[in-house]
Amino acid sequence: MSRPTLALLAVLLLPVVAHAVPADDVRRTPVVEAVERATPAVVTVKVEVRVDSPFRFFREERRASEGSGVIIDGRGLVLTNAHVVDGATRVEVHLQDERAFAADVLAQDGELDLAVLQLRGASDLPVIALGDSSDLLLGETVIAIGNPLGLGLTVSTGVLSSTGRDVPVGQGPVQTYLQTDAAINPGNSGGALVDLHGRLVGINTFIHASAEGVGFAIPVNRATKIAADLLAYGEVQVPWLGATFADVGRGRLGGAWAAGALLVERVEPGGPAARAGLRPGDLVGQLDGHRILTRADLNARLAERRPGVTVRLQVLRGDRSEELAVVAAQVGAGIGAVRLAQGVGVQVQPVQGGLQVTQATREGSWVAAGLRVGDVILGVDGVRTASVAALTEALDRAMARHRGRAWFTVARGPYQGTKELPL
Numbered sequence: 245m246s247r248p249t250l251a252l253l254a255v256l257l258l259p260v261v262a263h264a265v266p267a268d269d270v271r272r273t274p275v276v277e278a279v280e281r282a283t284p285a286v287v288t289v290k291v292e293v294r295v296d297s298p299f300r301f302f303r304e305e306r307r308a309s310e311g312s313g314v315i316i317d318g319r320g321l322v323l324t325n326a327h328v329v330d331g332a333t334r335v336e337v338h339l340q341d342e343r344a345f346a347a348d349v350l351a352q353d354g355e356l357d358l359a360v361l362q363l364r365g366a367s368d369l370p371v372i373a374l375g376d377s378s379d380l381l382l383g384e385t386v387i388a389i390g391n392p393l394g395l396g397l398t399v400s401t402g403v404l405s406s407t408g409r410d411v412p413v414g415q416g417p418v419q420t421y422l423q424t425d426a427a428i429n430p431g432n433s434g435g436a437l438v439d440l441h442g443r444l445v446g447i448n449t450f451i452h453a454s455a456e457g458v459g460f461a462i463p464v465n466r467a468t469k470i471a472a473d474l475l476a477y478g479e480v481q482v483p484w485l486g487a488t489f490a491d492v493g494r495g496r497l498g499g500a501w502a503a504g505a506l507l508v509e510r511v512e513p514g515g516p517a518a519r520a521g522l523r524p525g526d527l528v529g530q531l532d533g534h535r536i537l538t539r540a541d542l543n544a545r546l547a548e549r550r551p552g553v554t555v556r557l558q559v560l561r562g563d564r565s566e567e568l569a570v571v572a573a574q575v576g577a578g579i580g581a582v583r584l585a586q587g588v589g590v591q592v593q594p595v596q597g598g599l600q601v602t603q604a605t606r607e608g609s610w611v612a613a614g615l616r617v618g619d620v621i622l623g624v625d626g627v628r629t630a631s632v633a634a635l636t637e638a639l640d641r642a643m644a645r646h647r648g649r650a651w652f653t654v655a656r657g658p659y660q661g662t663k664e665l666p667l
Contacts, residue, residue, distance in 0.1 A: 274440040278387055279399050281442030284340055284370035285315040286435055288391040289324055289347075289361070292334040312390035312435030313337065313361065314444060316374075316471065320345065320366030323471055324434030325449055326352040326359040337363055339370075340397060351474035355416050355540060356547060357449060358462065358470050372436060375443030377422065377463035380407045388426040388448055388459070390435025402426030402457070410534060411460060413450065417540035421460035422446045428459030437461040466548045473547075479641075482546045483553060483572030486515020487522055488648030488667070491538045497527070501560060504537035505529045509648045512576065520570040522559065530558035543645050546572065580639030583667040592632060598622045598655065599635055609665040615654060622660065623653040639667060 289311045311328030315321070322337060329335055335347040345363035352359035363369070381404070388400045406423035413419070424437065428451050437446035446461030473480045489506040497505060506528040511517045522528075530536055531545050532555055549555070551574040556567050584590065589608015592599040598620040604610045623629050624638035642650045653662050 275385070275387060275401055278438055278440050278442040279389065282372055282387070282389055282436055282438045282444070283397060283399075285372035286340065286389045286397070287313045287315060287322060288338040288396070289313045289322070289328055289434060290336045290338065291329055291332045293331045294333050310391055310394045310431050311433045312431065312448070314372050314434070314436045314447065315339075315369050316371065316468070318367065318369045318371050320363030320369060321350075321471075321475075322347065322361040322363065323447060323467060324359050324361060325447065326354050326357045328434045329359050329361070330354065335361060337361065351478055353470060353474065353480050356419075356462075356466075356470055356480060356544060357413070357416070358447070358467055358474070360471050360474050372438075373441070373443045374468065375439050375441070375445040375464055377407075377445050377465045380404055380422070380439075380445060382407055385440055386422075386424050386426055386445065387438050387440075388424065388428050388432060388435065388461075389438065390428075390432035390448060392427075392429035392431040394431055398432075400427035405458070409460065417544035418535065418537060419541075419544050420463070420534065421449065422463055424459050424461065425457040426459065427457075428461075432459075469548060469550070480547045481550070482543050482644055482646075483549050483551045483555075484515075484575040484644055485517050485522075485546075485555075485570055485572055485646060486512045486519075486576075487517040487646065488643070489528065489539050489542065489646050490648065492527065494537075501527065501529055503535070505560070506536055506539060506542060512579070515576065516570050516573050520557075520568045522557070522568055522570065523561070525561075527560040528557050529560060530556075532556055539646055575640060575644040578636070579643050580636035580641075583639050583643060584636060587667040588665055592621060592635065594631060595620060597630075599629060599632065609667070613663050613665055615663065616656070618656075620655040621652055622655055624650050626651070626653075642667065 291309050293307050295307045313322040313324035316323050329349050337347045338344045345366050347361040347363050350360045350362045383403050392398050402425040405425055408420045409423040410418055411421050428448050432448045435448045436444050437448050439445050444464050447467050448461045450460055452458035470480050487508055488510045490509050492505045492507050494504050508524050508526040536542050554569050554571050556569055559566055559568050588610050589605035590601045590610045591603040593602050600620050601617050604617050627638050629635040649664050649666050651662050651664050
């Protein structure tokens with residue numbers, strides 16, 4: 245090869261040599277920095293579930309599955325989806341630094357699909373920073389971090405396709421989710437959706453079964469409020485509207501209300517709904533601009549809020565539609581005791597195994613259902629009620645969830661059964 249040719253090659257190669265090792269500040273993009281901040285607090289959740297098997301008499305059959313979670317407290321609190329740990333007999337959580345902890349399910353809410361785990365013997369753990377899901381921008385970059393398909397830590401990027409998509413999930417309530425085209429797959433459930441600062445903005449929850457690039461996450465503001473309620477109260481606190489509702493199914497109404505609505509069954513005197521002007525017989529179709537088709541939808545919307553907030557209900561009264569502003573409150577103290585005496589129409593006293601009805605009014609739902617004085621109440625809505633306090637607390641819970649009825653488990657002599665009674 246001639247000298248001029250060699251000289252030319254040397255000149256052409258100079259830029260390649262000069263840029264063979266890019267500067268770190270070019271490689272360290274906002275996505276890289278966000279992943280570095282967030283990943284230490286994203287965990288793999290390994291679960292064992294007992295399953296029915298024709299061989300169960302010989303040996304116990306178990307099925308293993310995996311999901312994801314996020315550490316929200318350095319003492320070992322992990323937030324994940326309820327469906328990740330539903331029915332679990334054993335839960336183990338693996339961190340990115342290869343540590344592993346046995347975990348207990350402290351609390352969960354299946355309808356809202358959130359659960360809180362406690363890692364045994366954990367302390368000083370990395371904690372993810374929290375963002376604000378009410379301040380997100382359509383089209384901003386987000387990052388999904390989790391354990392898809394059991395592959396281990398995986399990162400995918402995309403944008404927010406919607407900051408508030410109303411989606412029905414199975415037989416559960418219609419809720420508002422963040423929608424993203426960042427790749428989410430089985431195993432990502434319970435993992436982190438973070439912004440470019442590495443802050444948690446959502447809990448990755450599910451994908452659209454018939455589409456690619458359509459994934460949904462529970463907004464972080466809702467997730468942390470629900471987690472705080474589960475930890476403090478053992479259940480989600482739903483602000484009370486002071487009314488009970490019944491579902492009006494699809495096709496029973498016309499026009500814009502044909503998909504369904506709520507029928508106001510009862511308005512508590514002096515309660516929030518009564519002060520706002522809501523009446524029995526009204527139909528409720530929206531809360532703060534979101535469609536409400538079932539009582540589960542209503543309670544899911546309210547679960548994001550705290551007592552004292554003002555909500556706006558779209559109400560159909562006759563052929564006229566109007567909007568009412570209702571200041572939601574904490575459920576009234578002692579309302580369960582009032583409904584037991586006035587609605588069910590009974591007085592009770594403790595006996596072995598339950599609460600015996602000692603008096604019953606003719607106007608109450610107890611007598612109307614064919615039940616008698618002397619019958620024994622064993623439980624309400626599947627919860628055992630061995631004391632008067634437990635019984636009234638169970639009715640408090642039903643009223644707090646805007647239910648006008650409850651299931652009573654009743655014993656008469658050697659027989660027992662259940663009856664749904666109006667409250």
